[in-house]
Amino acid sequence: MALNREWHRSHRMPPKATRAQRIEWHAAHARACGCRAIPEGIKPEVEKLLKGNRKR
Numbered sequence: 851m852a853l854n855r856e857w858h859r860s861h862r863m864p865p866k867a868t869r870a871q872r873i874e875w876h877a878a879h880a881r882a883c884g885c886r887a888i889p890e891g892i893k894p895e896v897e898k899l900l901k902g903n904r905k906r
């Protein structure tokens with residue numbers, strides 16, 4: 851899977867990201883880029899966001 855440089859440039863993970871921030875980041879990341887797998891520990895929540903949050 852390709853790295854989406856533009857997306858990463860505009861979506862920096864905060865150094866002290868909370869769990870909720872990481873879940874949101876990974877949900878957005880999974881839509882835009884495939885350079886990293888979703889960490890197992892937050893995967894169910896990220897997938898829930900991806901399914902339940904499809905506006906547009």
Ligand SMILES: [Zn+2]
Pocket residue numbers: 853854858879883884885886
């Ligand atoms: Zn990426």
